[in-house]
Amino acid sequence: DTEVTQTPKHLVMGMTNKKxxxxxxxxxxxxxxxxxxxxKKPPELMFVYSYEKxxxxxxxxxxxxxxxxxxxxxxxxxxxxxxxxxxxxxCASSQDSGSYxxxxxxxxxxxxxxx
Amino acid sequence: TQLLExxxxxxxxxxxxxxxxxxxxxxxFSSLQWYRQEPGEGPVLLVTVVTGGEVKKLKRLTFQxxxxxxxxxxxITAAQPGDTGLYxxxxxxxxxxKYIFGTGTRLKVLA
Numbered sequence: 001d002t003e004v005t006q007t008p009k010h011l012v013m014g015m016t017n018k019k020x021x022x023x024x025x026x027x028x029x030x031x032x033x034x035x036x037x038x039x040k041k042p043p044e045l046m047f048v049y050s051y052e053k054x055x056x057x058x059x060x061x062x063x064x065x066x067x068x069x070x071x072x073x074x075x076x077x078x079x080x081x082x083x084x085x086x087x088x089x090x091c092a093s094s095q096d097s098g099s100y101x102x103x104x105x106x107x108x109x110x111x112x113x114x115x
Numbered sequence: 116t117q118l119l120e121x122x123x124x125x126x127x128x129x130x131x132x133x134x135x136x137x138x139x140x141x142x143x144f145s146s147l148q149w150y151r152q153e154p155g156e157g158p159v160l161l162v163t164v165v166t167g168g169e170v171k172k173l174k175r176l177t178f179q180x181x182x183x184x185x186x187x188x189x190x191i192t193a194a195q196p197g198d199t200g201l202y203x204x205x206x207x208x209x210x211x212x213k214y215i216f217g218t219g220t221r222l223k224v225l226a
Contacts, residue, residue, distance in 0.1 A: 033212075040201070040219075042217065042219050045213060045214070056211070092157075094212075100145075101163060103146075103148045106157035106158045106159070108157045109157045
């Protein structure tokens with residue numbers, strides 16, 4: 001069982017749709033992350049929120065819009081996605097910065113398919 | 116730029132064999148994590164190593180952090196089909212909330 005919960009588990013959407021991915025953690029962690037993972041590849045960092053503020057944006061296209069409503073929740077709003085955006089989207093959290101030896105904990109991901 | 120290189124990239128072995136996976140860098144890391152990921156699921160944290168030279172054991176898995184904190188290894192004794200998966204090492208970039216991942220090792224254990 002994972003302590004980071006992601007919904008939905010699967011999502012199929014057209015290129016003109018708007019949808020959101022949700023992530024929740026109740027471990028009191030102060031950093032939350034979005035990753036994109038293509039098949040058989042390591043996760044690629046997209047965004048980092050620390051203490052509810054966006055601290056890292058890895059030059060992600062604006063069709064991906066992150067939101068952190070509170071310290072336990074993280075959303076990823078999707079609009080006008082392209083077929084190449086089809087991937088596994090992973091949410092992770094960590095107690096604080098990795099500089100303190102704090103590991104990341106991952107959810108099971110949302111499998112996104114763009115038609 | 117900090118990089119983590121894993122070797123081998125792929126490994127297919129018979130049940131009962133031993134194996135070692137390596138995670139190497141030219142940079143010093145304050146800690147390294149090892150994860151196992153199965154298809155359709157998120158990475159599951161196996162261990163965090165923090166001290167140079169540290170050895171940690173998790174049942175049949177033995178993890179070692181290099182003395183200089185630039186590399187780590189994962190040794191599996193008597194591999195089982197349940198060990199099949201993608202093994203990833205990861206480390207934090209100092210002074211940031213960013214982690215980098217190794218290139219991954221895909222392990223398949225045949226019954």
